[in-house]
Amino acid sequence: MLPELGVAIRSNDGKLPLQLKGPLQPKNITIDGSLSSQFLTGLLMAYAASNAAGVSISVKNLKSKPYVDLTLKVMEDFGLSVPVNRKYESFYFSGKSTNEQDNMPVSYTVEGDWSGAAFLLVAGAIAGDIVVKGLDVFSTQADKAILQALIASEAKISVEEKQITIGPAKLKAFHFDATDCPDLFPPLVALAAYCEGLTTIEGVNRLAHKESNRGLTLQEEFGKMGIEIELQDDLMIVKGATVKAALTHSHHDHRIAMACAVAGLKADGETIIEEAEAVSKSYPNFYEHLKSLGASVSSLDKQLN
Numbered sequence: 001m002l003p004e005l006g007v008a009i010r011s012n013d014g015k016l017p018l019q020l021k022g023p024l025q026p027k028n029i030t031i032d033g034s035l036s037s038q039f040l041t042g043l044l045m046a047y048a049a050s051n052a053a054g055v056s057i058s059v060k061n062l063k064s065k066p067y068v069d070l071t072l073k074v075m076e077d078f079g080l081s082v083p084v085n086r087k088y089e090s091f092y093f094s095g096k097s098t099n100e101q102d103n104m105p106v107s108y109t110v111e112g113d114w115s116g117a118a119f120l121l122v123a124g125a126i127a128g129d130i131v132v133k134g135l136d137v138f139s140t141q142a143d144k145a146i147l148q149a150l151i152a153s154e155a156k157i158s159v160e161e162k163q164i165t166i167g168p169a170k171l172k173a174f175h176f177d178a179t180d181c182p183d184l185f186p187p188l189v190a191l192a193a194y195c196e197g198l199t200t201i202e203g204v205n206r207l208a209h210k211e212s213n214r215g216l217t218l219q220e221e222f223g224k225m226g227i228e229i230e231l232q233d234d235l236m237i238v239k240g241a242t243v244k245a246a247l248t249h250s251h252h253d254h255r256i257a258m259a260c261a262v263a264g265l266k267a268d269g270e271t272i273i274e275e276a277e278a279v280s281k282s283y284p285n286f287y288e289h290l291k292s293l294g295a296s297v298s299s300l301d302k303q304l305n
Helices: 038-049 065-077 114-127 142-152 182-193 214-224 254-266 276-281 286-291
Strands: 008-012 015-021 029-032 055-060 084-086 090-093 130-133 156-159 163-167 175-177 198-202 228-232 235-239 246-249 271-274
Touching: 029 038, 038 055, 038 065, 038 090, 065 142, 114 130, 114 142, 114 156, 114 163, 114 182, 114 254, 114 286, 142 156, 142 175, 142 182, 182 198, 182 214, 182 235, 182 254, 214 228, 214 235, 214 246, 214 254, 246 254, 254 271, 254 276, 254 286, 276 286
Parallel strands: 029 055, 175 198, 246 271
Antiparallel strands: 008 015, 055 090, 084 090, 130 163, 156 163, 198 235, 228 235
């Protein structure tokens, strides 16, 4: 893709380190968005930084559209040239900046992370009661959809503008489409493990190229915990049951480690997570925050190896 735009790339047989030589030369290009929206979001910012004008980025089969919306909003906030969004099929750059005061400092507040908070909210539904603050309930972040799953599972939840209060209840199975928010699969599986019945989650095909093949990894690690997971084409079916004590492994995947820790909160014995430090990729203080939730997770130290 980048060589088509005048960027020379040299790698170590497809591995790091990478050597790149530009500058990027924007032109009309078509990319495949089925694997990840990140290829598009990177190009959107690169085109804007290169003062692209009169050119379009066309996208086939784009997934995770909310992340594209988030990128466009950040570009606008920082005064970059925001392309015309043509139904997520193409993005046209006119070259006009949205900020008349170019090169001026920008005051910007970074939103709370719904991806990390999803694990805390599920922990609350399993072992609460807790209050989570610092999240924008009007955010365009895709993983805000965790609220839909929690409501569908009939968790005890109260959503206010400044905070979310959540606690345990008799949880029921739910149906959820995670195609546009695949990072929610791990916390969703932890939630489904405590739901009575069969929970169905759509979008499994999005999981093969994460830090691990998360569909298979979740099936393996939750299987150790007594939770049966069936993969059918693009569907994941989770059978709620008593979560058992187990020796699990993160597969060096931060979200798998967090999912196992949350699921282990109400297990019938100790849950040990090997390579638990994988959480440092996105949420270094995750275990400390879990332990701060209260007495219900006071034995968490025993879960980490």
